[in-house]
Each structure stands twice: as structure tokens, then as C-alpha cells.
Amino acid sequence: MLRQTDAPRSGVEATYKAREVEGVFDLYFYRPIGFWLARFFAWLKMTPAAVSLLAGIFGVVAGHLYYYRHLGINVVGMMLHVCANTLDNADGQLARLTHRESREGRIIDSVADHLVFVSVYLHLTLRCLFAGSSPAIILLACAVGISHALQGAAADYYRSTYLYFVTTGARTSVDSLSGLRSDYSKLTWRHTPWQKLLLALYLNFTRQQEMLAPRLKTLRDVVRQLFHGEIPERLRTRYRNLARPTLKWWRLLMTNVRMLVLFALLFISQPVYYFWFELIPLNLLFVYLLFRQEDMAESLLETLEPA
Numbered sequence: 667m668l669r670q671t672d673a674p675r676s677g678v679e680a681t682y683k684a685r686e687v688e689g690v691f692d693l694y695f696y697r698p699i700g701f702w703l704a705r706f707f708a709w710l711k712m713t714p715a716a717v718s719l720l721a722g723i724f725g726v727v728a729g730h731l732y733y734y735r736h737l738g739i740n741v742v743g744m745m746l747h748v749c750a751n752t753l754d755n756a757d758g759q760l761a762r763l764t765h766r767e768s769r770e771g772r773i774i775d776s777v778a779d780h781l782v783f784v785s786v787y788l789h790l791t792l793r794c795l796f797a798g799s800s801p802a803i804i805l806l807a808c809a810v811g812i813s814h815a816l817q818g819a820a821a822d823y824y825r826s827t828y829l830y831f832v833t834t835g836a837r838t839s840v841d842s843l844s845g846l847r848s849d850y851s852k853l854t855w856r857h858t859p860w861q862k863l864l865l866a867l868y869l870n871f872t873r874q875q876e877m878l879a880p881r882l883k884t885l886r887d888v889v890r891q892l893f894h895g896e897i898p899e900r901l902r903t904r905y906r907n908l909a910r911p912t913l914k915w916w917r918l919l920m921t922n923v924r925m926l927v928l929f930a931l932l933f934i935s936q937p938v939y940y941f942w943f944e945l946i947p948l949n950l951l952f953v954y955l956l957f958r959q960e961d962m963a964e965s966l967l968e969t970l971e972p973a
Contacts, residue, residue, distance in 0.1 A: 677701070681759035684833050686910060687825050689917045692755065700755035704763050707756065714761040715774045721753035722778030729785025732932065733793045740932045750782060751921055769841065773864045776822075776871060779921075780815070786928070787811050790937050799938065810944045814924075816874065817952045821919040823875035824959055827882060828913065831889075831897060831905040842887070843872050878956060881963040888970055904969070908962045915955055919948060 678701040682688055688697065707717055724746050731743030757775055761767040791807040846869050853862040876883045889897060917923070924944070931940050 678759075681762045683758070683825075684829055687828060687913060687917075689920070689922055691922045696752055696755040697759070699752050700759045701763075703752065703756040704760040707760050708764050712760070714757045714764075714766055714768075714771045717753055717757035717760055718771070718775040718778045721750045721757060722781050724753060725750035725778070725782030726785040729782060729787075729789050731789075732786060732928075732937065733789035735793065735797065735935065737933065737935070744929050744932065747782075747925060751925065754779065754921075769868070770861070770864060773868045777864075777867060779818075783814055783924075784811070787814075790940065794938050803938070803941075806941050806945070810941045813944055813949050813952075816878065817919045817948060819871060819874045820878045820952065820956065821916045823879060823882070824909075824916055824955075825913075827886060828905075828909050830886065831909075832902050841868075841872060842883075843869070843876050846872055879959060879963070881960045881967065885963040885967055885970075888967065892970065901966075901970075905966065908966070909959075912955060912958060912962075915951060918951060919955075 678698055679685065681701055681704060682697065685693070728743040728746035728750060731739050731746065734740065754775070757771070761771055787807050787810060791803055794803045795801070846865065850862065850865045850869060853865060855862055889901070927943050928937070928940050931937050
């Protein structure tokens with residue numbers, strides 16, 4: 667029986683990670699614009715990391731503009747936030763378009779994303795404080811920031827694992843904590859401080875992911891040992907069938923939904939409710955998805971035991 671291969675893609679679709687992991691806004695707004703920008707940046711010979719940093723600058727400025735209790739200024743911030751998210755899509759598309767995907771680029775992209783929401787949470791907290799909120803808003807904001815970091819780490823981990831199992835091109839981009847530690851030990855603060863700092867941040871990010879999903883980590887390790895990257899078609903199909911229904915729920919923990927809710931609350935001058943949205947409904951969804959994905963990993967591990 668011939669092994670099924672991924673269908674060849676062209677144009678903008680060649681810059682997707684995989685169509686099924688893309689959201690509606692990504693497919694019909696961010697990705698088409700990002701593709702045009704990626705080709706423009708390629709013509710300018712810009713690196714994906716430079717585009718990630720540009721996205722970070724736009725996003726940090728947007729976060730600052732949310733501090734002001736003036737809808738016009740907030741709308742400018744929203745526009746910059748959309749630009750930041752567009753550039754955040756374009757950096758990955760540029761990397762895939764020019765075949766310049768790298769671990770360092772992924773780390774810089776992740777750091778830029780975190781800085782954007784640090785700016786958003788910081789300035790929303792200051793806005794609430796100067797509007798007369800209790801100092802307890804600081805504790806609420808810290809809890810929200812931690813929740814966001816964990817949700818984002820888990821969503822990224824499950825998406826990358828899905829790509830690892832069901833597509834052929836994503837397997838080289840999957841890192842493990844043990845492998846990262848080995849690479850980290852080879853770097854020195856004296857000779858490669860920038861690379862060592864980036865890898866230290868990535869180590870912490872990967873540690874969070876593997877702690878949140880221990881059974882999924884075990885599944886990936888077992889599959890790697892058994893099949894050495896050549897995942898059998900039966901396992902690919904089974905994983906796709908089990909994991910695909912939850913992708914739409916994981917997308918709710920990504921950037922697009924957060925932005926829509928934040929924008930709506932800024933329009934009615936009630937940004938404090940964004941913190942509660944992050945803390946209660948998104949955390950409830952997060953916990954549910956963690957249990958569901960771990961059950962899925964356990965069931966797949968059971969099928970591999972006879973092998």
C-alpha cells in the first residue's frame with residue numbers, strides 16, 4: 667500500500683503551517699496580507715527575525731495607547747495591534763517562503779509576542795489604577811499574565827505536536843527539553859551571550875510545555891524512538907482523527923480571540939473585564955483541553971504498547 671503524502675501547495679497556501687491549524691481570520695485576512703508582505707520583505711532582503719521585532723514594536727506601542735481613556739487613541743492602538751498581528755503572521759510566512767526557518771527565529775518571534783501582551787497588561791493595569799481601581803488590580807493582572815503565558819505555551823505545544831504527527835515538514839522543528847539542555851551547555855555567556863540568552867528563554871518555555879502535557883511528551887518520545895521520524899500512516903490518521911476536533915477550541919486560546927474581546931471592551935470603556943475574561947472562561951477552557959489532550963495521548967500510547 668502506497669504511503670499517503672501531503673498534497674503539494676502553491677502560492678499563499680505554501681506559507682501556511684497547515685490549513686487545519688489556521689483560524690478563519692488567519693485564512694481570509696492575516697495570511698493573504700502576510701503573504702504579500704512576506705514577498706515584499708523578501709524583496710527587501712529582510713530577515714524573519716527583523717519582521718518579528720518590527721511586529722513587537724507595533725504591538726508594544728499599541729499596548730501603550732490602551733492606557734489612555736480616549737476612544738480615538740484606543741482605536742489607533744487597535745489598528746497598530748492589527749498591524750502587529752499581521753506582521754507576526756508575515757514573519758513565519760517569510761521564513762517558509764525563503765526557507766529560512768530556524769530555532770532562533772522562533773524564539774525571537776515568541777519573545778516579541780510576549781512583550782506585546784506584557785505592554786497590553788501593564789498599560790491596562792495602569793489605566794485601571796489611575797481610574798480609581800483598588801491596588802488589588804495588580805494581583806489580578808499578574809494572575810492574568812501567568813494564565814496567558816501557560817495557555818499560550820500549551821496551545822503552541824499542541825499545535826506543533828499536531829503538525830509533527832500529521833505533516834512531514836514540521837518534524838525537524840520540534841524541540842525537546844533534553845536536547846535544548848545539551849545545546850545550552852555548549853554555549854558560553856562570554857562568547858555567545860545573545861544566543862545563550864535566547865536559548866535560556868526557550869528552555870523555560872519548553873519546560874512549561876512539557877510540564878503541562880507529560881503524557882503528550884511521552885507519546886512524542888515513544889514515537890520518536892519507535893519510528894525515527896517516519897510515522898506510519900495508520901498513526902498519522904489516528905492522531906489526526908482524535909486531535910482535529912479540538913483544534914477549533916485551542917484556537918480560542920490564541921491571539922485573535924483575545925484581540926476581538928479586548929477591542930469590544932475598549933469600545934465600551936470597560937477594559938477591566940478583559941482580565942476576568944482571561945482568568946475565568948479561558949482558564950476553564952484551558953483546563954478542560956489539558957485533560958482531553960492527555961486522555962488522547964494516553965489512548966494512543968496504549969495502542970503502541972504491543973509494538
